[in-house]
Amino acid sequence: MGRWVCIPVIILLCFTATSSCVEFTFELPDKETQCFFQDIDKDVDVVFEFQVITGGQYDVDVQIFSPDEAVMFNVARKQFDRFNWKANTTGTFKACFSNEFSTFSHKVVYMDWQVGKREDIPVDHAKVMSFIQISSSNMHERLKMLLERQTHIRLNAATGRKFAEDLNERVTWWSVCQTVIMVIIAVVQVMILKSFFNDRLRVRL
Secondary structure, three states: OOOEEOOEEEEEEEEOOOOEEEEEEEEEOOOOEEEEEEEEOOOOEEEEEEEEEEOOOOOEEEEEEOOOOOEEEEEEEEOEEEEEEEOOOOEEEEEEEEOOOOOOOOEEEEEEEEEOOOOOOOOOOOOOOOHHHHHHHHHHHHHHHHHHHHHHHHHHHHHHHHHHHHHHHHHHHHHHHHHHHHHHHHHHHHHHHHHHHHHHHHHHO
16 A cells, blocks of 8 residues: 555635635555545545546546545546535545556646535625626626636646657657667668678689
8 A cells, every 4th residue: 555645736725605616636656555544524525537637547546535434426536526425514624646556657747626615705695686786697607607717728738749759758758769760770780781891802813
């Protein structure tokens, strides 16, 4: 079993009156498991999302445990996934990321843990909503969707950039190896051809 550590690289915490959001990116070394904990009240909506940004085959094992250590969510070797549920009890929930199946590849993983519904713009429902209030509410919802899409776009861009860099490095080293092999073959051919003419010259003499 690998060590259980919890060392996030970049942490972003955002809290509102009715919800909390834990969003960060962390490094998951090979042969290790990292667990994160979140206190959740009963009957609260929860959204858990993760994505492997870089490393190996872009896969990781993920498990979510309830306060009584029951497995609520379990996936193996996946790059990304999303899990929604409503807490049936109050307590500390645990999410564990495992990279124990990897022998040398470190992973960089993004995790988003949303607890409760996001706070909406306050509106006096006792009065008829004005055009400005309706427009503000719609704009607020669209901005939330836009932020989520921007996050996914940035993650996909980071994944694609890392893949391109790795591919470029492999192609470069492959080209260098091919060049070295061609030079060695050329030198060997010249030496063999030279020795062939030297042998014929000796025979004539």
